[in-house]
Amino acid sequence: MIESVHFKNFKALRDATLPLGRFTLIIGPNGSGKSTALKGIQATSRPESHFYLQSVTASKRGMDEETIEIIFDLTYGNVKVARQVCWRSDNSPPQVRYSGEMPTFADIDTALARTRIYSLNPQAIAASVTLNPYTEIGEDGSGLVSVLDRLRDENPERFEALNEALGRWLPEFDRILFSTPQQGMRAFSLRTREGRYSIAAADISQGTLLALALMTLAYLPDPPAVVCLEEPDRGIHPRLLRDVQDALYRLSYPEGIDDDRQPVQVIATTHSPYLLDLYRDHPEEIVIAHKEGLDVRFDRLSEQPYIDELLHGSQLGEIWYSGILGGVPTRI
Amino acid sequence: MKLSVFGESPADEGAVRILVEAILGRPTEPISPPLESRGWPFLRNNLSKVIRHLMFSTETEALVVVTDADSSPIHHPDHEQAGSRYADCRLCCLRDIVEREQKQLSSDSLKIAIGLAVPSIEAWYLCGTDTRGSEAAWLQTEERKRNTMYRNRLKYAVYQTERPTLELEKRCATAAAQRLAQDISLLETHFPKGFGPLIKTIRTW
Numbered sequence: 001m002i003e004s005v006h007f008k009n010f011k012a013l014r015d016a017t018l019p020l021g022r023f024t025l026i027i028g029p030n031g032s033g034k035s036t037a038l039k040g041i042q043a044t045s046r047p048e049s050h051f052y053l054q055s056v057t058a059s060k061r062g063m064d065e066e067t068i069e070i071i072f073d074l075t076y077g078n079v080k081v082a083r084q085v086c087w088r089s090d091n092s093p094p095q096v097r098y099s100g101e102m103p104t105f106a107d108i109d110t111a112l113a114r115t116r117i118y119s120l121n122p123q124a125i126a127a128s129v130t131l132n133p134y135t136e137i138g139e140d141g142s143g144l145v146s147v148l149d150r151l152r153d154e155n156p157e158r159f160e161a162l163n164e165a166l167g168r169w170l171p172e173f174d175r176i177l178f179s180t181p182q183q184g185m186r187a188f189s190l191r192t193r194e195g196r197y198s199i200a201a202a203d204i205s206q207g208t209l210l211a212l213a214l215m216t217l218a219y220l221p222d223p224p225a226v227v228c229l230e231e232p233d234r235g236i237h238p239r240l241l242r243d244v245q246d247a248l249y250r251l252s253y254p255e256g257i258d259d260d261r262q263p264v265q266v267i268a269t270t271h272s273p274y275l276l277d278l279y280r281d282h283p284e285e286i287v288i289a290h291k292e293g294l295d296v297r298f299d300r301l302s303e304q305p306y307i308d309e310l311l312h313g314s315q316l317g318e319i320w321y322s323g324i325l326g327g328v329p330t331r332i
Numbered sequence: 333m334k335l336s337v338f339g340e341s342p343a344d345e346g347a348v349r350i351l352v353e354a355i356l357g358r359p360t361e362p363i364s365p366p367l368e369s370r371g372w373p374f375l376r377n378n379l380s381k382v383i384r385h386l387m388f389s390t391e392t393e394a395l396v397v398v399t400d401a402d403s404s405p406i407h408h409p410d411h412e413q414a415g416s417r418y419a420d421c422r423l424c425c426l427r428d429i430v431e432r433e434q435k436q437l438s439s440d441s442l443k444i445a446i447g448l449a450v451p452s453i454e455a456w457y458l459c460g461t462d463t464r465g466s467e468a469a470w471l472q473t474e475e476r477k478r479n480t481m482y483r484n485r486l487k488y489a490v491y492q493t494e495r496p497t498l499e500l501e502k503r504c505a506t507a508a509a510q511r512l513a514q515d516i517s518l519l520e521t522h523f524p525k526g527f528g529p530l531i532k533t534i535r536t537w
């Protein structure tokens with residue numbers, strides 16, 4: 001698991017440390033480095049796909065001898081390891097260095113390569129695709145139909161459990177159906193509980209498509225090792241946010257639902273006070289991104305002094321919205 | 333009886349209905365509250381709206397409200413003497429709201445009973461099976477100052493995880509309520525301050 005990430009000169013993150021747990025929800029104003037942190041985590045998992053110039057902090061651009069560094073403090077079993085990725089201004093290939101006691105670091109590289117960032121887009125989720133058994137859910141949710149099709153064939157129990165979850169979360173529907181719009185292509189639709197009509201993906205509401213993509217991710221037998229989610233609550237009705245929370249916890253705490261697959265480390269961002277309310281019992285899972293001039297600071301909510309007193313008699317989201325905790329937009 | 337239950341989550345509301353039916357000795361007809369609760373302050377801030385909605389837009393005969401006490405002071409019979417209500421006591425706070433609404437609407441046609449789960453409804457679910465299932469256990473524990481941690485431990489004891497899905501919450505809450513409904517005096521004995529006032533009111537219905 002990644003315990004923390006230290007960023008140096010990576011875009012808006014000039015010098016910042018992001019503490020992480022199995023599940024982390026980052027809150028903060030626009031431009032406070034939430035999305036940048038997710039991009040940095042992804043860049044570190046596949047360093048060769050990123051370049052110095054596109055990622056260096058604006059104020060450091062053109063300076064010689066500067067480097068971008070992203071350091072992961074990891075625990076692997078019982079062993080603590082630091083993994084440093086460094087991009088130099090001469091645009092030489094990125095360097096990956098490890099420190100810590102490990103016989104081999106290849107396993108960590110392999111696990112980290114399975115880091116995925118998602119910023120789901122309803123149109124991409126609904127799109128029909130050419131069948132490809134190796135497709136996974138894309139950054140925008142594309143390829144979902146292929147993944148569902150494979151789940152049905154290879155893990156029918158999980159597919160049935162997903163259908164049941166669909167019925168609980170979105171009771172107007174009871175089943176995912178597939179069709180072949182043309183040879184080699186696959187499309188999906190949802191069956192209405194009442195009347196059993198098939199509603200084509202293109203005609204399904206945006207919130208429903210987003211919910212379906214999140215649910216599918218949570219029911220996969222082999223989800224990515226690290227899942228970064230940009231605003232998983234976006235487009236979803238506030239009443240359904242508990243289901244969003246359940247889907248994310250399903251990924252990161254599979255033992256709680258008797259699933260024997262490996263836990264997924266989930267890092268999500270949000271602007272929703274309603275979603276935040278649901279994490280009242282786990283303030284250690286909330287990280288507040290503070291913007292201070294050009295710098296960004298990440299603090300765990302559980303480390304705020306007097307957090308119990310602040311929470312007394314108030315909703316967590318309401319307190320955050322009020323600005324008492326910081327991590328809100330300011331006006332000049 | 334057409335009954336609405338307003339609690340901190342849909343899972344609690346289902347379990348509380350089972351307990352109410354056990355007290356009444358007859359089944360009830362569910363009327364959903366118009367709002368899905370999101371914990372204490374939300375419940376306090378929206379109780380008036382719920383009462384008005386149920387009175388004017390439905391044929392609801394009775395409303396049961398149950399909230400977690402968390403780290404707030406526990407209700408005491410002294411609070412029931414006129415003029416001595418205690419502002420920080422959630423039971424007193426909800427009673428004030430109910431009385432104010434009934435006065436403003438000049439009607440007490442909607443029967444209302446209020447319960448306080450000390451420190452959270454999971455303690456009720458543990459009653460009779462775990463030493464933490466009583467108000468006394470909460471009052472005696474050194475962990476009272478660390479309310480969040482204690483709540484999470486109770487959750488773990490009930491759901492075998494600190495992060496239950498709503499589905500799991502509903503399943504465990506229903507099973508616990510069905511067990512407790514067999515002998516409702518168990519809750520009355522172990523939760524005299526928070527469950528006591530609830531059962532007392534419902535018995536008058």
Ligand SMILES: [Zn+2]
Pocket residue numbers: 406407408411418421422423424425
């Ligand atoms: Zn009181």
